[in-house]
Amino acid sequence: GRSGDLAGRRVIITAGGTHEPIDPVRYIGNRSSGKMGYSLAIEARDRGAHVLLISGPVALPAPYGIEVQRVETAVQMRDAVYSSITDADVLIMSAAVADFRPAEPAAQKIKKVSGQARGQSETDAFSLHLVQNPDILKDLAEPLQESHNRNEQPRRRLIRVGFAAETEDIIANARHKLAAKQLDLLVANDVTRSDSGFATDTNKVLIFHADGAVEDLPVMAKSDVAAAIWDRVVPFLGTM
Numbered sequence: 001g002r003s004g005d006l007a008g009r010r011v012i013i014t015a016g017g018t019h020e021p022i023d024p025v026r027y028i029g030n031r032s033s034g035k036m037g038y039s040l041a042i043e044a045r046d047r048g049a050h051v052l053l054i055s056g057p058v059a060l061p062a063p064y065g066i067e068v069q070r071v072e073t074a075v076q077m078r079d080a081v082y083s084s085i086t087d088a089d090v091l092i093m094s095a096a097v098a099d100f101r102p103a104e105p106a107a108q109k110i111k112k113v114s115g116q117a118r119g120q121s122e123t124d125a126f127s128l129h130l131v132q133n134p135d136i137l138k139d140l141a142e143p144l145q146e147s148h149n150r151n152e153q154p155r156r157r158l159i160r161v162g163f164a165a166e167t168e169d170i171i172a173n174a175r176h177k178l179a180a181k182q183l184d185l186l187v188a189n190d191v192t193r194s195d196s197g198f199a200t201d202t203n204k205v206l207i208f209h210a211d212g213a214v215e216d217l218p219v220m221a222k223s224d225v226a227a228a229i230w231d232r233v234v235p236f237l238g239t240m
């Protein structure tokens, strides 16, 4: 890593997916392995940052020298981010946050009911009622930061970096997300490629900048992608 260029900085990285409970034994989840987020955390540690890694359920061990807070749901992830955000210089949301959660998880395991018992056909459907989760990154966009600071010293600006896992229209979707969430950088990967995205050790990403510039990086180890991302975040910190 670029030795020490994050010394004294506090960075928050979210990683992995979220699990949204359906009942005590089932959840809605996604394929995120957490590898990209853990690589970002390790790279930041090696460059001297104080790292808080807020991790969804993943199969990875807690990296040495990194404070790890484990969460399951999107709401828990939001609460963990909010509790630590005041002192942070950078937030990188690499977590695949579930967009929806079951409105009311069942208190007991949901049983199958035979079609006959319900007087309906065997193929009858079962529906889950979902509600939208909070958008953690979007809710931290500028207006909220300003109101938060109204009666306080203006605090250091929080650099916010988002990820986008796309299966189609990568460029249009990424540009839209960067603008809608007012991000400093957005890293987009094509999760339909076998060498990119979930569970792989390599990633093929595009990095979108707020001024409209786009960088198309080659397939690289996730640790090298992490270094490339921090190389682009550090200049934002220099101006503070």
Ligand code: C5P
Pocket (backbone or CB within 6 Å): 074, 093, 094, 095, 096, 097, 098, 099, 133, 134, 135, 136, 137, 138, 161, 162, 163, 164, 165, 177
């Ligand atoms: O899900 P989406 O493609 O909009 O995710 C883009 C970025 O927003 C990611 O960095 C993700 O971690 C973040 N996000 C979030 N809260 C959500 C959904 C996504 O912070 N509820």
